[in-house]
Every structure is written in C-alpha cells, then in structure tokens.
Amino acid sequence: MTLTNISRPNNSTGQDTNVDLKSQDIGESKYRHIYVVIEHEEGKPLPVSLEMLGEARRLMDNFNNKYMSNEKVVAIVLGSDVRPLCEELLFFGADAVVYADSPELNSRNLIDTKVISSIAKDKSLIKEISPEYYEHFQRPRYMFFAADNIGRQLSSTVMADLESGLASDINKLVIEDLEIKHEHKTKGKPIVYKKTLEMYRPDFSGFLWTTILCLDNRNPAIQRDYHPQACSIIPGVFSPIDRDTKRNGVIVNYAPDIPEEDLARIKVLSRRVIKSAVDFDKYKCIVSLGRGIKDSPEENMKLVERLAHTLNAEIGISLPISKKPYTISESLSSKYFVPERVIGTSGRKVNPLLYVAIGISGAVQHVAGMKDSEFVISINVDENAQIKDESDIFIKGRIEEVIPMLIEEIIEQQAKMVMKVKE
Amino acid sequence: MVSLGVAVIVKLEPDFSEGNVSYNSDGTLNRAETKNILGPHSAIASRAAFYAKVNYGAEVSITTMGPPIADYALQQAQLISNADNLYLYSDRIFAGADTLATAEVLKSGIKVMQDQGRKVDIVFSGHRASDGETGQTGPQTAWKLGYTFLGNVISYNVDIENRKVRAKRFISLQGFYDVIEEVEASLPVFISVDPSYKADYNTITQRLSIMKNRKEASKKSQEFKKHLQVLNAEQLGVDVKFVGLPGSPTIVYKVEKIPKAKPSRKASVVNGSDLNQIRDIVMKMNQVISGMIIK
Numbered sequence: 024m025t026l027t028n029i030s031r032p033n034n035s036t037g038q039d040t041n042v043d044l045k046s047q048d049i050g051e052s053k054y055r056h057i058y059v060v061i062e063h064e065e066g067k068p069l070p071v072s073l074e075m076l077g078e079a080r081r082l083m084d085n086f087n088n089k090y091m092s093n094e095k096v097v098a099i100v101l102g103s104d105v106r107p108l109c110e111e112l113l114f115f116g117a118d119a120v121v122y123a124d125s126p127e128l129n130s131r132n133l134i135d136t137k138v139i140s141s142i143a144k145d146k147s148l149i150k151e152i153s154p155e156y157y158e159h160f161q162r163p164r165y166m167f168f169a170a171d172n173i174g175r176q177l178s179s180t181v182m183a184d185l186e187s188g189l190a191s192d193i194n195k196l197v198i199e200d201l202e203i204k205h206e207h208k209t210k211g212k213p214i215v216y217k218k219t220l221e222m223y224r225p226d227f228s229g230f231l232w233t234t235i236l237c238l239d240n241r242n243p244a245i246q247r248d249y250h251p252q253a254c255s256i257i258p259g260v261f262s263p264i265d266r267d268t269k270r271n272g273v274i275v276n277y278a279p280d281i282p283e284e285d286l287a288r289i290k291v292l293s294r295r296v297i298k299s300a301v302d303f304d305k306y307k308c309i310v311s312l313g314r315g316i317k318d319s320p321e322e323n324m325k326l327v328e329r330l331a332h333t334l335n336a337e338i339g340i341s342l343p344i345s346k347k348p349y350t351i352s353e354s355l356s357s358k359y360f361v362p363e364r365v366i367g368t369s370g371r372k373v374n375p376l377l378y379v380a381i382g383i384s385g386a387v388q389h390v391a392g393m394k395d396s397e398f399v400i401s402i403n404v405d406e407n408a409q410i411k412d413e414s415d416i417f418i419k420g421r422i423e424e425v426i427p428m429l430i431e432e433i434i435e436q437q438a439k440m441v442m443k444v445k446e
Numbered sequence: 447m448v449s450l451g452v453a454v455i456v457k458l459e460p461d462f463s464e465g466n467v468s469y470n471s472d473g474t475l476n477r478a479e480t481k482n483i484l485g486p487h488s489a490i491a492s493r494a495a496f497y498a499k500v501n502y503g504a505e506v507s508i509t510t511m512g513p514p515i516a517d518y519a520l521q522q523a524q525l526i527s528n529a530d531n532l533y534l535y536s537d538r539i540f541a542g543a544d545t546l547a548t549a550e551v552l553k554s555g556i557k558v559m560q561d562q563g564r565k566v567d568i569v570f571s572g573h574r575a576s577d578g579e580t581g582q583t584g585p586q587t588a589w590k591l592g593y594t595f596l597g598n599v600i601s602y603n604v605d606i607e608n609r610k611v612r613a614k615r616f617i618s619l620q621g622f623y624d625v626i627e628e629v630e631a632s633l634p635v636f637i638s639v640d641p642s643y644k645a646d647y648n649t650i651t652q653r654l655s656i657m658k659n660r661k662e663a664s665k666k667s668q669e670f671k672k673h674l675q676v677l678n679a680e681q682l683g684v685d686v687k688f689v690g691l692p693g694s695p696t697i698v699y700k701v702e703k704i705p706k707a708k709p710s711r712k713a714s715v716v717n718g719s720d721l722n723q724i725r726d727i728v729m730k731m732n733q734v735i736s737g738m739i740i741k
Contacts, residue, residue, distance in 0.1 A: 070621040132595045172617045176597040179585035188695025191580040207692045234699040249695035258620045289631040307735050377734045398734040412709035420718020432728040
C-alpha cells in the first residue's frame with residue numbers, strides 16, 4: 024500500500040510523452056475511472072456506500088476485461104479523521120481512496136461540493152492512481168453518489184458545478200457501446216457512443232423502468248462534452264462485495280483549499296441525533312397497508328390499527344399512502360399517512376419476523392424495503408398482484424372480510440395460550 | 447423598501463389523490479386522464495414563503511417553468527402564500543429539459559426578477575416533485591445562482607438586521623439514525639423545504655397578520671393574471687444551447703415495463719373466507735413471532 028500526500032492548489036499540466044493516439048481515442052481517453060462518493064457516520068461507511076463500491080467493482084472488472092484496460096474504482100471520502108476509513112474502503116472494492124481530512128468538512132453542501140468537484144477535476148491525483156492514464160486525463164468517466172438526503176443534494180450540486188448529467192434513484196447499471204440516433208445529440212445521424220453507462224430508474228409507480236444516458240453532444244451546432252456520467256444510487260439494491268482484507272490499493276491524502284469566505288457563509292450550530300417516533304426495529308411484527316384500503320379507507324385503516332394492536336405490531340405504509348390520497352379523519356391521517364412510516368426505497372428498510380402486507384401491490388420500491396422479512400403474509404383481492412411473489416402466504420380476499428376473521432382468531436388463540444400457561 | 451424578498455419555485459404536477467389519479471391497466475400513470483395541480487411539495491414550499499410574509503412582511507414571488515396551463519400552479523401557490531408577483535417561464539424550446547437545463551431557466555428567471563429591482567434573499571423549492579421525484583432541480587438552481595443551499599429544512603427564522611438565516615435540517619442516515627442539524631447561513635440562501643416543515647405562529651400579532659394575509663391572498667388569486675408575467679426564452683435572455691433538449695446532458699434512452707422479478711418466495715394461496723385456513727395461518731403467525739419458525 025502506498026500513501027501519498029498532495030497539496031493544493033496544483034495547476035501543473037502534463038507533457039505529451041506517450042505514443043500518438045487516434046483523435047477519437049484521445050477524446051475518449053480524457054475520461055477514466057469510476058469515482059464513488061462515500062458517506063460515513065461514527066467512523067463507519069453507510070451501508071449504501073459499500074453497496075456502491077460493490078457495484079462499481081463488478082462493473083469495472085467487466086469493463087477492464089471487455090475493453091482490455093486498467094481503469095479503477097476510486098473512493099472519495101471527506102470529513103474529520105477519515106484516514107482510518109480508507110483501508111476499509113479498499114477491502115470493500117476500491118482500488119484507490121482519495122481522502123480529504125478537515126473538521127470543516129462536516130457535510131455542508133457548499134464546502135463539500137467544491138472539494139469533491141476539485142478532486143474530480145484534479146489531474147495530478149491520476150499520477151498516483153494510474154500514471155499510465157495521466158497524460159490525457161481530464162475528468163472521471165463515471166461518478167456514483169448515494170440517493171439519500173445528503174447524496175441526493177451533493178450529487179446535484181457537484182454535477183451542476185461540473186456541468187454534466189445526473190440520473191437519480193438508480194437500481195440497475197450496465198456499460199455498453201450504444202448506437203445513438205438523436206435529433207439534438209447526433210443531429211439525427213447514427214453515432215456509436217462507446218462505454219456508455221445505462222442508468223435504470225424505476226418510476227414512481229414502480230412499474231416502469233426508464234433508462235437514462237448522459238451523452239456528449241456530437242452535433243456540431245451544439246458540440247459539448249458531458250462527463251462524468253453520474254447517478255445517485257438507491258440504498259439497499261446492490262450488494263457489497265465480501266470484505267477482503269487482502270485487497271490493497273493506493274491511498275491519497277488531498278489537502279483541500281477551503282476559502283475563508285465560504286466558511287463564513289454557513290456554520291453548523293448543533294447536531295442532534297433523534298429517535299423517530301416510529302421505530303420498526305423494536306417490533307417483531309410489522310403490519311403495513313397500501314392503496315388496497317381505498318374502498319373504505321377510514322374503516323379499513325381502523326381495522327389495520329386493530330390488527331396491529333392485537334399482534335403488538337408497528338404500522339407501515341407504502342409510498343402512495345404518505346401522499347394522503349384519501350379523505351379520512353385527521354386523527355388517523357396525521358398518525359398513519361406520514362412519511363416516517365413509509366417502507367421502501369423512499370422510506371425505511373425493515374426485517375421483522377413477520378410482515379403482513381395489506382392491500383399492497385408490490386411495486387419494486389416497496390419490495391426493496393421489506394424483502395428481508397423472515398415471513399411474509401399478504402392480503403389482496405388480486406391474485407396477480409406482484410406482492411404474491413414476495414409472500415410465504417397469500418390470502419386472497421377483501422380486507423373488510425379477512426382482517427376481522429384474523430383478529431378474532433388471534434384473540435381466541437391468545438386466550439387459549441393464556442389458559443395453558445395458567446394450567 | 448421591503449426588508450426581505452423571497453421567491454418560490456413551484457411545479458404543476460399530476461394529482462395523485464384518489465379519485466383524481468388515473469392509472470392504465472398495466473399500472474402506469476394515465477397522464478391524459480389525470481388532473482394537474484400544484485404539487486404537494488410545492489405547496490409546502492409556498493407555506494414556507496407565507497411564513498416570511500407573515501413574520502417579516504416579505505415580498506413574495508412565485509415562479510415556475512412550464513406550458514401556459516402551469517399558471518394554475520402559480521395561482522394556487524399565490525393563494526397559499528399571498529404572493530405579490532407571479533412568473534411563468536414558458537417557451538416551446540424549454541420542453542424536454544432535464545434537471546440541469548431546467549435549472550438554467552430557473553436561474554435566469556431569478557436574475558430577471560433581480561434586474562426588475564426585486565430583492566431575492568431566499569429562494570424556496572419543494573423537496574422533490576411527485577412525478578419526477580429527482581430532487582435535483584432545486585440544488586442545481588441554487589448552485590447556478592451561487593446561493594448557499596440548505597436542504598431538508600424543517601423550520602427557519604431570519605435575522606433581518608444581520609442578514610442571516612437560522613434553519614433546522616432533517617437528515618436521515620441510512621443504517622444509523624436521523625439527525626436534526628441547526629445551521630446559520632448568510633443571505634442569500636436557497637432552501638429546499640422538507641415534507642415535515644412546520645411554521646410556528648405563536649404571538650397574537652402573527653395570528654392577526656395571518657388572517658389579514660389570507661384575506662388578501664384570496665382576493666389576489668381571484669385576479670391572479672394581474673400579477674402574472676409570462677416570459678419566453680428571449681425575454682429571459684437564456685442561451686438556447688443551454689436549455690431544453692439541446693442543453694440537457696441526459697436523454698431518456700428507453701422506457702420499458704419492469705420485468706417481473708423471479709419470485710423470491712413461493713406463496714401458498716389461501717382463500718380469505720375459509721375460517722379453517724385462517725385458523726392455520728394464525729397458528730403459523732404465532733409460531734413465527736415467537737421465533738419457533740426460522741426459515
């Protein structure tokens with residue numbers, strides 16, 4: 024493992040010493056590597072950061088095989104005392120880690136954005152990371168962020184600063200050579216875009232997948248390069264690689280240049296950890312509801328509430344319910360139709376012993392939040408609902424009929440158990 | 447001279463409430479049949495601007511980019527915020543813009559407001575749109591404007607004299623916990639308002655001011671066109687290379703139905719009206735909860 028210190032600013036430009044490349048290859052060779060922006064807390068990476076490294080590792084291994092190249096997975100980590108994190112990031116798939124260590128890097132968007140953006144543009148880092156690509160390097164080829172509160176905003180501002188494209192909430196990635204014919208991008212002519220990142224994004228309904236590409240404008244009238252190709256990645260969809268302490272790589276210290284005037288523009292006064300009023304982890308059972316309650320939302324909500332009470336369960340909801348689509352009494356709506364209760368990619372990921380899905384269709388976003396439950400029972404009128412494929416038991420029937428029967432039976436069996444204990 | 451000027455960026459979105467939203471048989475949104483309204487997150491951002499109106503007597507401007515019918519969103523936002531000015535940025539060449547190209551138009555719009563002599567100390571936007579859900583346009587507009595971006599703001603107050611904002615932000619750290627962070631930033635700032643935003647109106651003066659402003663708002667929004675400016679690309683002074691489709695780094699390459707994943711479990715299907723089967727299920731549930739069955 025090599026450790027290098029680089030100080031900023033550095034405006035050195037590389038000398039052309041390599042053999043000549045064809046002009047097209049030079050254009051393409053300006054962009055190298057996947058840069059992955061890491062988030063961390065209490066000295067540990069967030070799970071999504073390791074998931075992104077895992078996916079970047081798999082993509083890059085295929086990429087290097089396919090294109091006979093040697094491009095890298097580069098982790099970027101900012102914060103106070105982050106040096107001990109760096110090895111861990113290598114163990115989880117990074118080839119190189121660029122870290123910036125300063126107490127001022129405490130997730131203020133303004134300051135972090137400038138540091139990440141300057142790391143992305145910094146050519147001298149490539150001397151340490153991959154000297155063979157130093158000469159032509161200008162920008163990362165790809166860039167990954169987490170689709171969470173911090174990463175979503177950071178990705179937006181960093182890409183606004185780098186003036187390139189960004190796709191959000193991605194759950195599948197493919198790298199391909201694609202022939203594109205586009206009115207604006209190619210002026211209607213077919214052009215092959217090599218090494219293009221196909222970024223798959225499930226839409227809000229969970230039934231459609233949109234593939235987004237970030238492409239240079241090759242149309243002479245609006246000629247412009249758009250790199251890196253960047254995306255934010257939904258937590259919980261990709262797997263990290265197994266931690267491998269034999270993996271090693273380059274760790275580079277990046278001394279950021281943080282202007283005094285930026286520090287004066289924003290200060291963090293306090294930071295307080297809060298416990299959500301809804302704590303799914305405390306419960307062995309979660310009962311959750313979706314749009315299937317729509318026929319009589321008020322009554323059905325009350326039924327779900329009673330069922331949860333009988334089972335000593337916490338109540339979860341699917342994303343559409345948090346948008347308060349039905350008129351029900353304020354006391355129920357303000358308690359249950361709230362974002363804190365959403366299970367899925369826009370909310371919490373849960374893994375109770377028992378998950379009861381009531382009137383939930385099973386959109387991919389919801390499934391991502393509950394698929395690790397030990398045992399799943401779903402109640403739905405529609406036997407073709409996708410939730411069936413995520414269920415151990417599928418009760419076909421109307422909420423109004425099934426839940427009262429369940430409640431009655433649960434109470435009866437609980438009474439029997441109490442009797443037994445007394446005996 | 448007003449002490450504070452604020453702008454709100456809003457969006458006209460499909461109405462996802464039951465009875466208004468229409469889905470195709472394959473589960474996708476039927477855009478033609480679904481009504482459009484002021485997006486719920488835009489409504490929350492408008493409430494945050496109303497707070498500035500009530501507390502600081504701010505001049506409020508609402509802005510949106512969209513087709514001519516998007517003026518409906520402006521009207522609704524005016525009703526919520528008692529806005530003084532409405533701006534619609536509308537031009538066919540803006541169509542199909544991704545977030546970066548949209549941010550370019552919105553930035554130019556704020557600049558035009560400033561050129562007209564308005565103060566824009568705070569720009570508010572919703573957390574994310576219900577239909578696009580990227581949450582990128584707000585921060586990208588902030589960056590292009592050079593405003594300090596504050597995301598997920600749940601409450602804020604302005605120190606008018608010292609030109610500073612104090613705001614609380616909600617940050618969810620996956621796998622750890624949630625955090626409330628309090629920050630202080632110099633004006634101008636760009637605030638994206640969290641869905642759990644709350645305004646505190648405690649004093650009698652504030653409550654009286656609310657009533658007065660609500661009355662004004664309802665009057666103004668009835669004749670909202672009096673307050674409306676519609677600006678096209680030329681009037682905004684945007685470079686057509688940086689807006690709409692030509693100015694968008696990203697394209698939608700394809701849209702497909704998400705293929706059904708391989709079933710991860712094999713469900714046994716039970717008839718919900720069969721009491722005997724329900725009895726068996728409840729026994730199973732009890733075993734699962736008591737930890738007697740671990741798959």
